[in-house]
Amino acid sequence: xxxxxxxxxxxxxxxxxxxxxxxxxxxxxxxxxxxxxxxxxxxxxxxxxxxxxxxxxxxxxxxxxxxxxxxxxxxxxxxxxxxxxxxxxxxxxxxxxxxxxxxxxxxxxxxxxxxxxxxxxxxxxxxxxxxxxxxxxxxxxxxxxxxxxxxxxxxxxxxxxxxxxxxxxxxxxxxxxxxxxxxxxxxxxxxxxxxxxxxxxxxxxxxxxxxxxxxxxxxxxxxxxxxxxxxxxxxxxxxxxxxxxxxxxxxxxxxxxxxxxxxxxxxxxxxxxxxxxxxxxxxxxxxxxxxxxxxxxxxxxxxxxxxxxxxxxxxxxxxxxxxxxxxxxxxxxxxxxxxxxxxxxxxxxxxxxxxxxxxxxxxxxxxxxxxxx
Amino acid sequence: xxxxxxxxxxxxxxxxxxxxxxxxxxxxxxxxxxxxxxxxxxxxxxxxxxxxxxxxxxxxxxxxxxxxxxxxxxxxxxxxxxxxxxxxxxxxxxxxxxxxxxxxxxxxxxxxxxxxxxxxxxxxxxxxxxxxxxxxxxxxxxxxxxxxxxxxxxxxxxxxxxxxxxxxxxxxxxxxxxxxxxxxxxxxxxxxxxxxxxxx
Numbered sequence: 001x002x003x004x005x006x007x008x009x010x011x012x013x014x015x016x017x018x019x020x021x022x023x024x025x026x027x028x029x030x031x032x033x034x035x036x037x038x039x040x041x042x043x044x045x046x047x048x049x050x051x052x053x054x055x056x057x058x059x060x061x062x063x064x065x066x067x068x069x070x071x072x073x074x075x076x077x078x079x080x081x082x083x084x085x086x087x088x089x090x091x092x093x094x095x096x097x098x099x100x101x102x103x104x105x106x107x108x109x110x111x112x113x114x115x116x117x118x119x120x121x122x123x124x125x126x127x128x129x130x131x132x133x134x135x136x137x138x139x140x141x142x143x144x145x146x147x148x149x150x151x152x153x154x155x156x157x158x159x160x161x162x163x164x165x166x167x168x169x170x171x172x173x174x175x176x177x178x179x180x181x182x183x184x185x186x187x188x189x190x191x192x193x194x195x196x197x198x199x200x201x202x203x204x205x206x207x208x209x210x211x212x213x214x215x216x217x218x219x220x221x222x223x224x225x226x227x228x229x230x231x232x233x234x235x236x237x238x239x240x241x242x243x244x245x246x247x248x249x250x251x252x253x254x255x256x257x258x259x260x261x262x263x264x265x266x267x268x269x270x271x272x273x274x275x276x277x278x279x280x281x282x283x284x285x286x287x288x289x290x291x292x293x294x295x296x297x298x299x300x301x302x303x304x305x306x307x308x309x310x311x312x313x314x315x316x317x318x319x320x321x322x323x324x325x326x327x328x329x330x331x332x333x334x335x336x337x338x339x340x341x342x343x344x345x346x347x348x349x350x351x352x353x354x355x356x357x358x359x360x361x362x363x364x365x366x367x368x369x370x371x372x373x
Numbered sequence: 374x375x376x377x378x379x380x381x382x383x384x385x386x387x388x389x390x391x392x393x394x395x396x397x398x399x400x401x402x403x404x405x406x407x408x409x410x411x412x413x414x415x416x417x418x419x420x421x422x423x424x425x426x427x428x429x430x431x432x433x434x435x436x437x438x439x440x441x442x443x444x445x446x447x448x449x450x451x452x453x454x455x456x457x458x459x460x461x462x463x464x465x466x467x468x469x470x471x472x473x474x475x476x477x478x479x480x481x482x483x484x485x486x487x488x489x490x491x492x493x494x495x496x497x498x499x500x501x502x503x504x505x506x507x508x509x510x511x512x513x514x515x516x517x518x519x520x521x522x523x524x525x526x527x528x529x530x531x532x533x534x535x536x537x538x539x540x541x542x543x544x545x546x547x548x549x550x551x552x553x554x555x556x557x558x559x560x561x562x563x564x565x566x567x568x569x570x571x572x573x
Contacts (some may be wrong), residue, residue: 024376099410130503131429138433141441145413148448152406164452167445174441191506 008123034126038115046263048320050077053327060331084256092249096153103150104250104257110139110146111265118271119193121281121311132192133185136272137178140227143261144170147236147246150258154249162245165338166236169226172345173233177223179353180216183360184209184276187372197280199372205284210277212371215356217277219349221322224269226345228262231330235338266326267319274318281311385425391418409451413444430506 009030016026051066051074058065066073091097117132119125129135144167151163185191187209188199200208210217226233237245247258274280283290287307291298298307336344364371395415399408416439423432463469501508513521 028376099406129429131433131506134430134433134437138437138441141437141445142417144445145410145440145448148445148452149410152452160452164449167449171442171445 038118038126039112042112042115042264042267043260045267045319046260047077047081049263049267049323049327050080052320052323053330056324056327057331060328081256084259085253087252089252089254090249092154092156094155095249096155099149099153100249101254103146103153103246104254104261106146106149107143108146108257108261108264110142111261111268114139114268115264117193118268119197119275119280120315121308122194122198124281124308124311125194128192128194130190130192132194133181133196133272133276134191137174137181141170141174150250151246154246156249158243159246159248162236162242162248165242166229166246169229169233169235169341169345172342173223173226173349176219176345176349176353177227179350179357180213180220180223181276183213183216183353183357186357186360186364187212189372193275193280197275197282200279201282201286204282204286204289205279208277208279208282213277213356213360215352216360217273219353219356220276221273222344222349224273225326225329226341228265228269228326230266230326232333232336233341234330234335235341266323270319270322270326271315273322274315278318279314281315283310283314381425384421388418388421388425391415392422405451406448409444409447412447413440416440416444427500427502428505429503430509 012030012033013023013026016029017023021029054073054076055065066076069075069079091100114136116126117129117136119128147166147170148163151159151161151166154160184196188196190196190199229236235245236242237247242248247255250258287310288298291303291307296303298304360371392415395411395418398411399415402408402411416435420432420435420440423429423435
């Protein structure tokens with residue numbers, strides 16, 4: 001039995017009604033708040049991961065990294081962002097100016113909208129949509145259109161090739177990704193991210209999906225890295241071959257949008273890996289047990305606030321652990337070739353994901369207790 | 374009128390305008406790349422209409438299949454064979470346009486008549502909302518099993534056909550005529566992907 005947990009919306013609505021506002025106006029006032037909060041969280045997450053990227057890459061290469069902007073260089077990403085913000089915005093003379101502007105927007109919007117389904121706790125998400133994880137998959141399939149658009153509009157062969165490569169990569173890795181998610185969905189009998197996490201909360205760390213879906217976890221992680229165009233899969237912007245791929249002609253804020261989309265997508269993928277395989281907001285030992293040992297009622301307001309905070313902390317901790325792994329991978333592995341990339345996607349991951357799905361289905365039929373019958 | 378219903382109405386109006394204007398753009402614009410991108414916009418707006426109808430699974434599937442797969446495929450096809458060559462002027466272009474416009478207007482009149490005369494408010498089953506996903510799955514594996522399987526066989530056939538067409542170089546004989554395959558046809562002269570845009 002899952003406790004109802006904190007319901008901030010209800011409390012907010014009641015407080016507003018205390019001021020004499022109608023329920024609908026209270027809801028209207030409430031709606032932008034979580035969206036704003038998640039947007040700020042996503043942007044701060046980007047700043048943190050940019051700083052981590054710079055510091056960890058420096059450590060990997062035995063450098064110091066940024067150190068003058070703020071303590072340990074924590075303000076460096078902010079300085080980067082400010083620089084990109086005030087840089088001149090150039091549209092090449094023979095580029096298609098409408099598509100050139102629309103491209104980066106189409107890349108960044110689906111990624112931000114996908115934060116809609118990220119749960120930080122039982123009720124700590126913007127919207128518990130029933131099709132949750134499926135919504136994320138379909139949104140991430142919109143991104144290639146933005147990449148193709150910006151590659152085409154730049155009127156530059158490197159951009160076009162980079163855009164086509166990005167789209168091809170994104171399409172081919174989406175299929176094993178979706179199949180890996182499908183195996184999880186089969187186990188939790190729901191597409192909603194909240195239900196997927198709740199299904200893993202039974203026995204703390206032991207009930208996390210990673211033990212039941214180790215192959216799915218690896219497939220999902222590889223595909224997520226490929227979707228984010230992180231090394232070893234950053235072919236669309238391979239410097240030695242394509243200058244900077246579809247980003248070649250971009251400068252200033254439009255370039256920053258690609259940059260932002262890349263890092264938001266990285267953090268988003270890391271959070272989703274933790275939601276799907278690492279128990280989401282769950283603490284390694286269930287908080288219900290801890291509260292029981294301390295003889296605290298789980299419904300008490302103080303305990304609720306503490307469990308809520310622990311949930312947010314755990315989500316962020318797990319996500320940044322995965323971001324750390326992704327950054328280490330980026331600075332320690334060489335880039336694959338485009339044919340190796342497509343071979344890996346179509347000839348290895350796709351059959352493996354299908355087998356994983358079949359095995360999960362068989363195990364679900366054979367052991368309905370352990371695999372969510 | 375409550376806030377919820379007025380929001381719904383505004384969303385419906387905006388989405389309808391996007392669908393109609395976008396669809397007109399797809400047909401009327403001369404630049405095929407714009408048409409393809411607008412088609413994606415129309416698909417997205419249709420997905421929004423599904424959302425308004427409380428069919429979130431269908432909306433997400435619409436985005437994934439039509440925008441993420443079909444539209445991207447169309448864009449790929451356009452960008453890989455984008456030759457920007459001048460097409461030969463077609464004789465009697467104006468007459469052709471008038472005739473096809475007349476046919477389209479006739480179709481529109483027919484559809485409008487259907488919309489006006491059909492009694493839409495049937496006492497059907499209540500909307501299932503979030504349960505729709507499970508319900509769709511149930512239907513696919515019970516009473517719609519045959520069309521479902523037939524569709525998958527059709528897709529398999531299309532896939533095998535595509536592989537045969539794409540891998541002609543490994544086949545010794547032509548698939549259709551049975552003669553020895555002409556390897557010279559496969560190595561075609563390459564044309565540059567992007568030609569200089571004419572200064573206008």
